[in-house]
Amino acid sequence: DIVMTQSPLSLPVTPGEPASISCRSSQSLLHSNGNNYLDWYLQRPGHSPQILIYLASNRASGVPDRFSGSGSGTDFTLKISRVEAEDVGVYYCMQALEPPTTFGGGTKVEIK
Amino acid sequence: EVQLVESGGGLVQPGGSLRLSCAVSGFTISGHWMHWVRQAPGKGLVWVSRISSDGSTTTYADSVRGRFTISRDNAKNTVYLQMNNLGAEDTATYYCARLNAVAGPVWGQGTLVTVSS
Numbered sequence: 001d002i003v004m005t006q007s008p009l010s011l012p013v014t015p016g017e018p019a020s021i022s023c024r025s026s027q028s029l030l031h032s033n034g035n036n037y038l039d040w041y042l043q044r045p046g047h048s049p050q051i052l053i054y055l056a057s058n059r060a061s062g063v064p065d066r067f068s069g070s071g072s073g074t075d076f077t078l079k080i081s082r083v084e085a086e087d088v089g090v091y092y093c094m095q096a097l098e099p100p101t102t103f104g105g106g107t108k109v110e111i112k
Numbered sequence: 113e114v115q116l117v118e119s120g121g122g123l124v125q126p127g128g129s130l131r132l133s134c135a136v137s138g139f140t141i142s143g144h145w146m147h148w149v150r151q152a153p154g155k156g157l158v159w160v161s162r163i164s165s166d167g168s169t170t171t172y173a174d175s176v177r178g179r180f181t182i183s184r185d186n187a188k189n190t191v192y193l194q195m196n197n198l199g200a201e202d203t204a205t206y207y208c209a210r211l212n213a214v215a216g217p218v219w220g221q222g223t224l225v226t227v228s229s
Contacts, residue, residue: 037213039211039213039217041157043157048207048219048221048222049157049207049219050219051213051216051217054213054214054217055213055214058213060216060217061216090156092156092157094157094211096211099162099171100159100171100173101147101149101159101211102159103156103158103159104156105156106156106157
């Protein structure tokens with residue numbers, strides 16, 4: 001199975017400041033079609049996960065442009081340009097290259 | 113509006129069985145692989161199972177293989193998860209989801225399964 005490792009586990013942030021989360025996979029997520037099968041989700045407290053970024057760098061519909069994804073192969077990053085209070089929750093990366101689908105352990109973002 | 117509504121969760125004794133349902137509206141599941149993902153209380157997301165669009169292919173996590181069975185009724189636009197021989201480690205909120213990134217991932221609100229005597 002592909003192992004997904006996120007860091008940090010916890011990320012205290014100041015509103016208006018940038019934030020960054022790292023996700024590494026145990027094997028490359030780059031498909032022969034040129035896509036990296038890596039998605040980012042945010043799970044707000046008491047809610048289901050919601051998609052933020054798909055295929056490593058594509059912002060999902062309705063997601064604010066302060067969220068961006070980058071990376072290729074085994075190293076990926078989610079960046080929030082200016083954190084807002086509504087961004088608190090747990091962020092997960094997920095690989096969809098091959099079964100079983102696997103998730104990172106999560107990064108809890110909270111306001112300082 | 114796209115909606116996935118899970119049902120069938122509840123309290124069950126160790127060794128018992130439950131059948132979860134996921135009723136979908138807003139899109140036709142016949143064109144999509146569908147998944148179940150679970151989350152133990154206070155823990156992260158763990159993929160459980162998936163089923164192909166026509167139901168011919170199913171895949172399971174090692175932890176549930178042989179005990180859980182995923183199925184679908186495209187006519188009813190519903191996905192199921194039959195869970196047998198449940199143990200305390202299966203206590204979790206179970207989410208039904210379409211995970212295809214390009215089509216647009218969609219998750220249900222989840223249904224809580226508690227295995228306890």
